Amino acid sequence: MTKSERHRRMRGRNYALVAVLFSLVILFFVVTLVKLGSN
Amino acid sequence: MTDTSIGTAAEGTSARVVDFVALLKPRVMSLVLFSGLAGLLVAPGELHPVLAFVALLCIAVGAGASGAINMWYEHDIDRLMSRTKLRPIPQGRIDPATALGFGVALAVAAVVVMGLVVNFVAAGVLALTIGFYVFVYTMWLKRRTPQNIVIGGAAGAFPPVVGWTAVTGDVTVVPLLLFAIIFLWTPPHFWALALYRSADYARAGVPMMPVVAGAAATKRQMLLYTLLLAPAALSPWLIGFSGWLYGAGVAVLSAAFIGHVVLVLRDTTHAAARRMFGFSILYLFLLFALLVVDHFVVAG
Numbered sequence: 652m653t654k655s656e657r658h659r660r661m662r663g664r665n666y667a668l669v670a671v672l673f674s675l676v677i678l679f680f681v682v683t684l685v686k687l688g689s690n
Numbered sequence: 691m692t693d694t695s696i697g698t699a700a701e702g703t704s705a706r707v708v709d710f711v712a713l714l715k716p717r718v719m720s721l722v723l724f725s726g727l728a729g730l731l732v733a734p735g736e737l738h739p740v741l742a743f744v745a746l747l748c749i750a751v752g753a754g755a756s757g758a759i760n761m762w763y764e765h766d767i768d769r770l771m772s773r774t775k776l777r778p779i780p781q782g783r784i785d786p787a788t789a790l791g792f793g794v795a796l797a798v799a800a801v802v803v804m805g806l807v808v809n810f811v812a813a814g815v816l817a818l819t820i821g822f823y824v825f826v827y828t829m830w831l832k833r834r835t836p837q838n839i840v841i842g843g844a845a846g847a848f849p850p851v852v853g854w855t856a857v858t859g860d861v862t863v864v865p866l867l868l869f870a871i872i873f874l875w876t877p878p879h880f881w882a883l884a885l886y887r888s889a890d891y892a893r894a895g896v897p898m899m900p901v902v903a904g905a906a907a908t909k910r911q912m913l914l915y916t917l918l919l920a921p922a923a924l925s926p927w928l929i930g931f932s933g934w935l936y937g938a939g940v941a942v943l944s945a946a947f948i949g950h951v952v953l954v955l956r957d958t959t960h961a962a963a964r965r966m967f968g969f970s971i972l973y974l975f976l977l978f979a980l981l982v983v984d985h986f987v988v989a990g
Contacts (some may be wrong), residue, residue, distance in 0.1 A: 652704055660706050667707045678744070682807055686738045 698965075700977040705788070713761055713789055714754030714796075721974060722849045723752040728978035729853030729868055731929075732985045737857045741807075745808045745856035749849055752800035752816050756823040756845070760795030762786050767894040773887055773971075782810050804856075804889055819848035833895065836902040840886075843876030845871075849896040867925045874919040878912040878951060882967040885909075886960035909955045914952045920944040923977060932981060933988030939980040947973050 726749040729744055737745070761779055763769065769780035799821050805813030827842030854865035881899050884891060885908060888900040899908040921928075925943050927937035933955045950966040952988040957963070 657704065658943070660704065662706070663707050664710075667710075678747075681740055682744060685738050686807075 696742075703783045704782075705778065709783045709971065710792065713758040713792060715757030715760075715783065718753075718757060718892045719750055719753045721971065723750045723844065724975060725872065725978050726750075728854040728982050729850030730856055730949070731853075731982050732855040732864075733857035735857045741808055742856070743810065747805065747807070747814075747855065748800040748804040748816060749852055750798050752804075752820050753849070753962050754854075755793045755796035755800060756820050758796065759790050759824050760793075760828045762790040762793060763824075764832075765789075767896060769835075769888070770894040771890040772825035772854070802843070808856045809859045811859050811861075812852055813863070815848060815852045815855050817971050819845055819852060822848070832925070834897070836897050836899040838897070839879050839880040843873050843880070846876055847872035862888075863929070864931050867922070870922045870925070871977065874915055875970065876920050877915040877972040878947075879967065879974075881908050882963045882970060883952065885954070885963040892990060900975075905936055910950075913948075913951045913955060916944075916948055920948065928979065933984050935988045936984035939984075942979055943973050943976055949950070 723746060723820060727746055730737070730745060741937070755776075761777055762812055764774075765777075765779040765786050768774035768777050771826040774780065779789055801813050801817045801820070804816050823842070823845035827838065827845050831842050850868040850872070851865040854868070855861060868932065884898040885899050885905060888898065888905070891898040892901045899911065903911075923940045924937060926932040927940065950969050953962040954966050
């Protein structure tokens with residue numbers, strides 16, 4: 652595998668991780684609102 | 691290292707995002723998720739849609755985590771079977787330790803989030819499901835006994851129970867019936883696959899029923915489990931939980947399932963087993979779809 656190909660795959664994994672983490676932030680924020688609203 | 695190298699240790703940098711997705715066994719996950727969704731939808735009580743989404747996410751992630759840990763443990767035999775040799779670990783795109791870490795992290799996260807966001811009973815059943823699949827099925831039974839998928843099938847039968855307990859917080863008769871349906875469905879489903887993949891399993895040293903007892907004995911046991919499955923599948927209707935739509939639909943589906951087994955019994959090639967394997971997946975999808983539709987349209 653070439654260096655540029657390895658970097659491309661690493662970049663792809665990093666973008667995916669950012670997307671997952673950002674989605675979790677949004678999800679836990681919404682869950683907090685729901686939990687607070689039910690009390 | 692090249693992309694085409696098989697069985698070499700990965701450097702951890704060649705994995706693509708799709709390889710990590712493949713570790714989660716997305717096709718298995720879809721059936722797990724669907725049965726979990728059905729359990730959640732037909733359970734009595736209310737669950738906020740956001741919390742229901744989190745519960746389903748935890749079921750999906752838990753199932754995926756089990757798949758990743760399973761691929762870590764079985765990478766030595768996966769490289770020997772044509773069905774599994776293209777998986778990321780045998781192909782050298784993900785190293786086993788990375789897969790294990792990925793699976794364990796997801797499993798812990800799924801159980802903890804389920805407990806904190808939904809309820810601790812659902813989290814407990816989810817943890818039991820993952821533990822059963824990893825320790826009982828994968829590590830203990832699979833390489834030791836032809837009853838591996840009979841007992842291990844319990845792991846695949848838990849998701850509707852998890853979905854149900856996410857709403858109710860307890861386990862009653864109906865989720866146990868849903869458990870029984872998948873439990874009895876698993877042997878004919880898996881043995882249909884094992885019949886036409888028996889050479890693969892034999893090469894890997896996995897004592898699947900057709901490898902140990904032969905095709906004829908396997909087919910007789912498939913018929914037995916399918917005959918037991920039919921009344922179990924009808925049980926939600928028999929106890930009055932589901933209405934006529936579910937009862938009639940499942941009666942037709944079960945008759946077709948029995949018909950497929952009879953064809954497998956008479957078949958000397960693997961064509962009928964292949965058809966039956968495909969139909970068995972459709973059977974379970976339609977059964978749970980009928981359960982949900984009946985619940986909202988007829989019984990509800």
